Amino acid sequence: MPFVVLNDHGEVAGRITLSNIARGPLQSCTMGYWVAEDQTGKGLATEAVRAATACAFTEVGLHRVQAETLLANVASQKVLAKNGFKQYGLAPEYLKIAGVWQDHLMFQRLNGTG
Numbered sequence: 001m002p003f004v005v006l007n008d009h010g011e012v013a014g015r016i017t018l019s020n021i022a023r024g025p026l027q028s029c030t031m032g033y034w035v036a037e038d039q040t041g042k043g044l045a046t047e048a049v050r051a052a053t054a055c056a057f058t059e060v061g062l063h064r065v066q067a068e069t070l071l072a073n074v075a076s077q078k079v080l081a082k083n084g085f086k087q088y089g090l091a092p093e094y095l096k097i098a099g100v101w102q103d104h105l106m107f108q109r110l111n112g113t114g
């Protein structure tokens with residue numbers, strides 16, 4: 001489920017996507033997002049994550065939303081923490097970023113928590 005992130009002027013400032021939506025006993029998805037560099041620091045990602053997570057739990061009816069960050073991506077870790085996501089692990093060489101398999105911190109929020 002792809003969404004755009006709008007700034008206060010209604011302009012597209014980024015994107016956020018719920019992907020890998022799994023049904024059956026898992027009822028989970030993965031959330032990914034970015035905000036344009038000149039639009040950062042305004043709380044847009046925090047609000048986008050809040051809205052997308054609410055959508056996942058209410059409209060989509062999921063039990064769990066997962067997100068992962070590079071170890072050095074403190075801004076994204078803050079965005080997740082502000083939305084009640086808890087770190088539950090570290091996945092070695094989880095994603096290939098800029099041609100290199102890189103470790104990621106794993107976060108999740110469960111429906112009814114946070």
Ligand SMILES: CC(C)(COP(=O)(O)OP(=O)(O)OC[C@H]1O[C@@H](n2cnc3c(N)ncnc32)[C@H](O)[C@@H]1OP(=O)(O)O)[C@@H](O)C(=O)NCCC(=O)NCCS
Pocket residue numbers: 033034035036039040041042043044045046047068069070073074075076078079
């Ligand atoms: C990470 C990203 C989504 C944050 O977007 P944003 O709209 O600036 O986020 P917000 O303004 O909602 O919140 C960012 C928080 O991180 C903090 N922050 C920003 N840079 C930081 C840094 N280098 N170190 C520590 N904290 C930092 C901000 O102060 C803010 O926290 P606060 O509200 O407590 O002050 C954006 O920088 C981005 O798109 N980066 C590139 C793509 C990316 O990393 N996507 C996420 C992949 S997991």
